[in-house]
């Protein structure tokens with residue numbers, strides 16, 4: 515499988531004409547990209563966009579690469595309906611990476627005085643943002659104790675030719691690696707890679723055991739070893755097919771105001787871990803593409819996180835619940851906080867047992883609803899109906915207070931402490947319960963065929 519972004523975009527555009535759009539219209543770096551993505555979202559359209567004419571720059575900007583389930587499924591090479599099971603299966607298969615010689619990003623290498631971040635077309639997304647931000651910054655580093663690699667997206671605010679603020683607010687591996695380096699009085703060497711195949715993004719969000727490198731997870735998703743290559747100025751391997759690589763380090767013992775930034779929560783975030791990154795080199799392909807991920811609650815930013823949580827929840831639950839039917843981490847919950855799970859209960863108490871298992875998957879999750887298999891977890895109105903008609907609060911609600919949560923959740927404390935609620939919205943097990951209204955399948959089919967022929971006006975996509 516080709517592991518570069520360009521091949522993915524080309525193949526996806528060939529398979530789905532109209533899902534890859536080249537925009538030759540001139541665009542600026544102040545809010546323009548975000549405004550276009552928001553307008554498309556309003557029309558329920560999520561094509562990949564290549565902005566070819568960016569004011570003041572020769573480097574084009576690609577965005578919206580991971581904005582739809584269709585694109586994520588295509589990246590894995592499966593049908594959309596197969597994606598949850600296949601993604602979940604491959605996440606458990608680790609394949610070690612291989613080193614590629616002559617990676618394309620070594621075509622141009624800027625070092626020393628030549629390093630100047632303003633050479634890249636770095637947008638500002640929302641009015642109120644603290645400045646231009648690198649949003650698709652896949653950050654790679656090694657555990658200072660064990661050498662195990664991690665990679666994940668982190669936001670970078672440009673503050674000067676070589677200086678950026680970075681927020682590690684997920685407080686996962688990168689946060690811990692930086693903390694370990696800092697405890698030794700050392701800066702954490704890291705590289706920011708821009709312009710990647712979606713599978714590399716999808717693997718980077720996973721929760722492998724600490725001894726497993728995220729490169730091995732990506733290999734599992736590709737079904738073949740991930741190709742990696744050596745950096746120029748630091749002792750680190752990065753995805754070989756990146757368009758642009760910024761090498762540098764996160765400083766030990768330095769914190770500086772960073773933000774605000776329009777975040778995945780749908781709010782302007784003023785909280786940050788306030789780390790500081792210094793760039794030492796910029797390497798890029800010939801005529802590189804700059805990848806942007808729009809900010810805020812748009813799918814390009816949050817959908818991959820939601821889908822990853824769905825499959826990690828499925829894997830965790832399947833170890834203890836034999837009949838997990840479907841998992842949805844909806845964008846209404848910022849693809850982070852809310853999970854709806856349907857199960858076929860075979861033993862009393864399974865639904866309640868499932869709740870802490872789901873919370874254990876990821877510390878951002880704080881609202882979990884377990885429903886029966888007759889409820890469609892992808893239809894939020896169906897879930898609300900189950901909540902309204904199958905729940906008795908004094909019996910079915912579990913609350914955990916003072917737990918680890920997301921610092922960017924504005925309802926959590928400054929340190930990210932949060933309460934969590936789990937609701938068992940299943941019918942009482944093994945007891946008679948009210949009969950659900952159902953139409954006969956023959957009549958459903960007959961009515962569908964009839965209605966298809968009626969001259970009913972189409973809904974306005976706007």
Ligand SMILES: Cc1cc2nc3c(=O)[nH]c(=O)nc-3n(C[C@H](O)[C@H](O)[C@H](O)COP(=O)(O)O)c2cc1C
Nearest residue numbers: 664665666667668669681682683684686687688719
């Ligand atoms: C587009 C995008 C932007 C993200 N931005 C940040 C960020 O600024 N800071 C952060 O801590 N996590 C951010 N995340 C979440 C992390 O990338 C994710 O938790 C990742 O798995 C962390 O990697 P790590 O385990 O190496 O720390 C972002 C995720 C996405 C998809």
